[in-house]
Amino acid sequence: MNPVIEVASLRKAFSGRDGASRTVLKDLDLTVGAGEFLCVLGASGCGKSTLLNVLAGLDKVYEGRVSVSGGRVGYLFQEPRLLPWLTAERNLDFALANCRVRTSRWSELKSRYLAMTGLSAYRDYYPHQISGGMAQRLALVRALCVEPGILLMDEPFSGLDEITAQRIRSDLLSIWEETRKTIVFVTHSAYEACFLADRILVMSGGAFRQEIRVPIARPRSYDDLAIFDLSRDVIRAFGDEIDREATRPVEPVSEPSLIEKLDRGAVVRMNI
Amino acid sequence: MLKVLSIVAALIVWGLVSLTLPPELFPGPIETTRVLWGEIAGGRVAMDVAMTMLRVVAGLLLALIMGIPVGILMGLNRRAEGVLDVWVMVGLTVPSLCYAIVAFMWFGLNETAAIIAIAVTAAPSITINIWEGVKAIDMKLVAMARVFEATRPAIVRRVLLPQIFPYVMASARFGLGIIWKITVLVELIGRPNGVGFKLFYWYQLADMRQVLAWTLLFTIIMLIIELLILKPIERHLFAWRPQVTV
Numbered sequence: 001m002n003p004v005i006e007v008a009s010l011r012k013a014f015s016g017r018d019g020a021s022r023t024v025l026k027d028l029d030l031t032v033g034a035g036e037f038l039c040v041l042g043a044s045g046c047g048k049s050t051l052l053n054v055l056a057g058l059d060k061v062y063e064g065r066v067s068v069s070g071g072r073v074g075y076l077f078q079e080p081r082l083l084p085w086l087t088a089e090r091n092l093d094f095a096l097a098n099c100r101v102r103t104s105r106w107s108e109l110k111s112r113y114l115a116m117t118g119l120s121a122y123r124d125y126y127p128h129q130i131s132g133g134m135a136q137r138l139a140l141v142r143a144l145c146v147e148p149g150i151l152l153m154d155e156p157f158s159g160l161d162e163i164t165a166q167r168i169r170s171d172l173l174s175i176w177e178e179t180r181k182t183i184v185f186v187t188h189s190a191y192e193a194c195f196l197a198d199r200i201l202v203m204s205g206g207a208f209r210q211e212i213r214v215p216i217a218r219p220r221s222y223d224d225l226a227i228f229d230l231s232r233d234v235i236r237a238f239g240d241e242i243d244r245e246a247t248r249p250v251e252p253v254s255e256p257s258l259i260e261k262l263d264r265g266a267v268v269r270m271n272i
Numbered sequence: 273m274l275k276v277l278s279i280v281a282a283l284i285v286w287g288l289v290s291l292t293l294p295p296e297l298f299p300g301p302i303e304t305t306r307v308l309w310g311e312i313a314g315g316r317v318a319m320d321v322a323m324t325m326l327r328v329v330a331g332l333l334l335a336l337i338m339g340i341p342v343g344i345l346m347g348l349n350r351r352a353e354g355v356l357d358v359w360v361m362v363g364l365t366v367p368s369l370c371y372a373i374v375a376f377m378w379f380g381l382n383e384t385a386a387i388i389a390i391a392v393t394a395a396p397s398i399t400i401n402i403w404e405g406v407k408a409i410d411m412k413l414v415a416m417a418r419v420f421e422a423t424r425p426a427i428v429r430r431v432l433l434p435q436i437f438p439y440v441m442a443s444a445r446f447g448l449g450i451i452w453k454i455t456v457l458v459e460l461i462g463r464p465n466g467v468g469f470k471l472f473y474w475y476q477l478a479d480m481r482q483v484l485a486w487t488l489l490f491t492i493i494m495l496i497i498e499l500l501i502l503k504p505i506e507r508h509l510f511a512w513r514p515q516v517t518v
Binding site (some may be wrong): 056072074075077079083084095101126146 | 419
C-alpha cells in the first residue's frame with residue numbers, strides 16, 4: 001500500500017485569550033495507505049478535529065510536514081452543512097461546479113451516488129424537507145460526487161439517532177468496499193471505530209496513544225459479537241481517555257433468557 | 273380570506289362610528305370614497321401620487337446604498353462596529369423632522385434635499401438589519417465551500433450573499449415602512465406637490481373629508497404595493513425556507 005497521507009512531527013498550538021499558548025497537536029506522525037479505512041478515536045477536545053482540518057487544508061497554520069496526495073480531498077462534517085436555499089440536486093451541483101468536475105459527468109455521478117444512498121427520489125427537495133439522516137446522507141453523496149481520493153469524516157453520524165446512524169454506517173462500508181477510497185474517520189465511539197476501521201489510532205491530549213489493527217473480516221455485520229468484544233477491550237484499555245460508553249445495537253435476546261426473566265409464578269400460572 | 277373579512281369589519285366599524293359624529297368632523301367610508309372618487313375623476317390625483325412614489329423609490333434606493341455598506345462593514349469589522357454603533361443609534365434617535373428641516377435649509381427647497389432627508393432617516397434602520405445579517409452568517413457553510421474548492425468570489429456569490437439577502441429584503445421592507453411616513457412629512461414641509469402636500473393643504477382648509485380621502489388613497493396604494501409586489505417577490509425568493517409553526 002503506497003501512502004497517500006504522510007504527516008511528520010505535526011505540531012499545532014492555539015493561543016488562548018490570556019496569551020498563553022495551548023498545544024493541541026503534539027508531534028504527530030501518521031501514515032495512511034491508499035484505500036485504507038483509518039479511524040481516529042478520542043474524546044472531544046483531544047485534537048482529532050484539528051488534525052482533520054489540517055489534512056483538509058482548512059487550517060494552514062502548523063509546524064511539521066504534511067503531505068496529502070492521491071487526489072482530491074472530500075470532507076464530511078458532523079452536520080450536513082447543506083446550503084438551505086438550494087434543492088438536494090443543486091447542492092450537489094454546487095460541489096461539482098466548484099470542484100470543476102466536467103459537466104458531462106454530473107448526471108452520471110449524481111445518479112450513481114444518490115442511488116447508492118437511496119436518495120434518488122429526493123432530488124428536488126430542500127434540505128429542511130428531508131430528515132436529519134437523509135440530509136447527512138446527502139452530504140455523503142456530495143462528498144463522493146466530486147470523486148475524492150481521500151475522504152475525511154469528522155464524527156459524521158454522532159448527531160443522528162442510533163438506528164439511522166447504523167444504516168448509514170453500513171451504506172458507507174458498502175460504498176467504501178466498492179470504491180476503495182482512503183478514509184480517515186474521526187469518532188469518539190469505540191464501537192463505531194471497531195465496526196468501520198482497518199486500523200484505529202487512539203488519540204488523547206493531542207498525541208496518538210495506541211495503534212490497534214482490527215482483525216475482523218469483512219463484510220462486517222453491525223451486531224457481530226467480535227466487534228463488541230474488541231470495542232470493550234479498547235474501552236477497558238483507554239476508557240479514561242475516550243468515551244466510556246460502548247454502544248451496541250439492541251442485543252439479540254435468545255428465547256431461554258426471555259423465559260428466565262419472567263417471574264416464576266407467572267410461568268407456573270401459564271402452565272395451568 | 274381572513275384579511276378581506278378584517279377589512280370589511282374595519283369598514284363597518286368606521287361606518288358605525290361615523291354615524292355618531294357630524295360628517296365634517298368624521299365622514300364615513302361611503303362619503304370618503306365618494307370624495308376620493310371625485311378627486312380621481314377630476315384628474316387631481318395622478319400627479320401627486322406619482323411625485324410621492326418617485327420620492328419613496330428614490331429615497332429607498334439611496335437609503336439602501338448608504339445603509340448596506342455600513343451594515344456590512346460593521347458586521348465584518350469589530351473596530352468599525354465599535355466606532356459606528358453609537359452613531360447608528362444617534363441616527364436612529366434624531367427625529368425625522370430634524371433631518372427634513374436641516375436638508376431643506378442646506379440644500380434648498382428642492383427634490384434633492386427631499387430625497388436626501390428621506391434616505392438619511394431610513395438608512396440607520398437598514399444598517400442595523402444588515403449588520404445583524406452579516407453577524408448571523410454561518411461560517412460553517414463557508415468552511416464547507418472551501419473544502420469543495422470554492423474560490424473567494426464563488427464563496428461570496430453563492431454562500432455569503434444568499435445568507436445576507438433575506439436581511440436585505442427585510443431591511444428594504446422595514447425601510448419602506450419608515451419612508452412612507454417621512455416622505456409625507458417632507459412633502460408637507462418643503463414640496464409643492466405630493467400626497468403629504470395635499471394632506472397639509474386640506475388640513476389648512478379644515479376639510480376633514482378630503483384629509484380622510486387622501487389618507488385612504490395613500491393606504492390603498494401601500495396595501496397594493498405590499499400585497500401585489502412585495503409579498504409575491506418574497507414568496508418566490510424564499511420558497512426554500514421552512515414555514516414556522518408554533
